[in-house]
Amino acid sequence: MTAVASAATGAPAQATGRATRAVVDLDAYAGNVRAMRRLLSPGTELLAVVKANAYGHGAVPVARAAVSAGATRLGVATVGEGAVLRRNGIAAPILLLGPIDRGEARTALKLDLEPTVATDDLLEAVLDAARSLPLARPPGVHVKVDTGMRRYGADPEAAVALAWRTADDPMVTLLGCSTHFAAADEPDERFTRQQAERFDRVLSRLAEVGLAPRLVHAANSAAALRSRRYDYDLVRMGIALYGLRPSPKIDLAAGMRPVLSLRSRVARVIELSPGDTVGYGRTHRVDRPGRAALVPIGYGDGYARALSGRGWMGIGGRKAPILGRVSMDQTVVGVPDGLDVEVGDEVVVLGRAEDGAPTVEALAMLTGTIAYEVVTAIAARVERHVQRDGRIDPDLGSV
Ligand SMILES: *Cc1c(COP(=O)(O)O)cnc(C)c1O
Numbered sequence: 001m002t003a004v005a006s007a008a009t010g011a012p013a014q015a016t017g018r019a020t021r022a023v024v025d026l027d028a029y030a031g032n033v034r035a036m037r038r039l040l041s042p043g044t045e046l047l048a049v050v051k052a053n054a055y056g057h058g059a060v061p062v063a064r065a066a067v068s069a070g071a072t073r074l075g076v077a078t079v080g081e082g083a084v085l086r087r088n089g090i091a092a093p094i095l096l097l098g099p100i101d102r103g104e105a106r107t108a109l110k111l112d113l114e115p116t117v118a119t120d121d122l123l124e125a126v127l128d129a130a131r132s133l134p135l136a137r138p139p140g141v142h143v144k145v146d147t148g149m150r151r152y153g154a155d156p157e158a159a160v161a162l163a164w165r166t167a168d169d170p171m172v173t174l175l176g177c178s179t180h181f182a183a184a185d186e187p188d189e190r191f192t193r194q195q196a197e198r199f200d201r202v203l204s205r206l207a208e209v210g211l212a213p214r215l216v217h218a219a220n221s222a223a224a225l226r227s228r229r230y231d232y233d234l235v236r237m238g239i240a241l242y243g244l245r246p247s248p249k250i251d252l253a254a255g256m257r258p259v260l261s262l263r264s265r266v267a268r269v270i271e272l273s274p275g276d277t278v279g280y281g282r283t284h285r286v287d288r289p290g291r292a293a294l295v296p297i298g299y300g301d302g303y304a305r306a307l308s309g310r311g312w313m314g315i316g317g318r319k320a321p322i323l324g325r326v327s328m329d330q331t332v333v334g335v336p337d338g339l340d341v342e343v344g345d346e347v348v349v350l351g352r353a354e355d356g357a358p359t360v361e362a363l364a365m366l367t368g369t370i371a372y373e374v375v376t377a378i379a380a381r382v383e384r385h386v387q388r389d390g391r392i393d394p395d396l397g398s399v
Contacts, residue, residue, distance in 0.1 A: 015383055019265035020297045020349075022378055024057045025387045026065040028259045032241045033069035035253045036224065044231040046070065047095060047217070049238030050085070051077035056302075056375040057242060057260055058384040060088045066241070067092050075236055079104045082113040095142065095176075097236070098152050105129040109139050114175060118144045118154040123166060130171040140175030141166055142215070147198040148191065149182040156198060160205045167211050176215035177203065181230075184222035185247035192223060196230055222246035225253065244360055244371040258360065260375055261351035262303075262382070265344050266315070268294040270332065278332050279324030283309060291335040292323055295347050300328040302377035303349065306367040314348035314356030315341060350374075 037046055048066035053059045063074050063085055075095045076082045082094050095114045102125035108115055109129045117123045123141070130139055143163045146153030154162050159177075167174040179199045184192045199218055206212065219230040221240035239246050243258035270292040278284040278292065295313060299305040308325040313333050320333035335341045348357035360371045367374070385392050 030069035047073040142176030147195040284324035302379040
């Protein structure tokens, strides 16, 4: 019945009706975008980061929701991710956040994606591509400054030279200048301030030679949530728009809430007797009569095997502990005492504590990782069901 957005491409896919699915609440997402827009300095634009299939939420429906809710730009990590958005008719400006291969420059420009350059080599490739293509206008590029992350970016001195070269060539436009914070989610803000000061010095140097890129940007979710100091012309937000905190030390703005829940249904009710063991390796031994429920989800769905014997799911609003090992496609949970469970009953694998389920953050904690990785790990075979106006919309995923 329900149309879904294919996890891998965001393109329409036929729902199979598999019990295990991710429900993506676009009302929540749009509400989060609006909450952040209210918080930002007047004139600061919001770029919605939709890389990695919108952090596992489905790139195309999320990108559309972002733009309708007032995000003026989108950000992706790869040219392939940008291609998916363009193929699905998304016309908003799209920034390539990180390095691309020089061989990809031509495709990037054809798709009207904005490269982030940090080396002469990539700038050269972008210029070559621009010269060889019949483009309507010179493509905009962003020059990235490494102010202390020591990841992508040009050192301050080199960035000034690169910006100069970019501005000097009529084949391209110096559209943006950016940096990225290494520790904006830490309670101690000193390093973030130092990075911003280094960035400001680069901007002053640019101004001295008459260069004023239209889009100066630095903030990720953590920086945008904690202070207006880092707003500049644009903030680049991913995790917070999905209703997840960048770290447990940074709070979301009022009214922001999680977008994704992972749901399934009971596939079998198992009567357990003392002496039984459950699952591979027989790691769970039954010591009293009880019942268990089989849930058709496993590490092949991105549900971490590290949850074996440790995690839980929500059934009937109660916590149902994982018994034994998570296998590739199936997991067994204990049925809480006194709970009546039947085949087909809803299981909330990941969601709200009120449903008895672990939140994304709780699950991240359990498996020793961060919220980002939990949602990004949800596998392509898990169908994404798009929820809007309070209901799971049969059309939205396929438009
Ligand atoms: C992924 C990314 C972001 C978004 O980070 P969040 O912490 O999810 O807000 C911002 N900027 C760059 C360069 C990124 O790669």
